[in-house]
Amino acid sequence: MSRTVVNSDWYLFESSTLPTGVMGMAWLHPDDGTPMVSYSSDLTDKERRLTIAHEIAHLVFDRGCGRTRTTEMEERADRFAAELVSLMRPAKRRVKRKRK
Ligand SMILES: [Zn+2]
Numbered sequence: 456m457s458r459t460v461v462n463s464d465w466y467l468f469e470s471s472t473l474p475t476g477v478m479g480m481a482w483l484h485p486d487d488g489t490p491m492v493s494y495s496s497d498l499t500d501k502e503r504r505l506t507i508a509h510e511i512a513h514l515v516f517d518r519g520c521g522r523t524r525t526t527e528m529e530e531r532a533d534r535f536a537a538e539l540v541s542l543m544r545p546a547k548r549r550v551k552r553k554r555k
Contacts, residue, residue, distance in 0.1 A: 465490040467507065471497070478502065481510035482519035490514045504543075508536035 460467040466484075470493045473480065479494040492510045494503055512535035513519055517528050 465492065468493040469496045470494065479506040479510045481513040483514070490519075504540050505536045508539040509533060511539070512536060 459469075466489060468491070473493065473495045477495065478498060479492065481490070481492045483489065484491055492507060492514070494506045494510070498506060509532045512532035513528070515535070516531060
């Protein structure tokens with residue numbers, strides 16, 4: 456079963472049908488270039504955040520995953536994801552404090 460989160464600018468899918476060992480994928484829709492991100496439904500919350508950020512990095516830097524993935528591309532996506540997730544932590548804490 457897949458869950459789709461739709462935004463006017465991009466699509467985010469939770470998928471239980473990704474190949475074994477694949478945590479996420481990113482691509483541009485062939486018809487209109489809409490950014491698409493899919494992540495495995497088997498991920499923990501932390502893995503899901505890192506995977507989505509990693510896939511966003513592929514969209515930003517590599518125009519999606521593509522068929523050719525280099526070690527440099529994967530390392531850059533990992534660094535981007537780690538930075539983005541770490542930057543989001545203080546913002547998440549601020550939002551939680553304001554809600555109390
Ligand atoms: Zn990757």
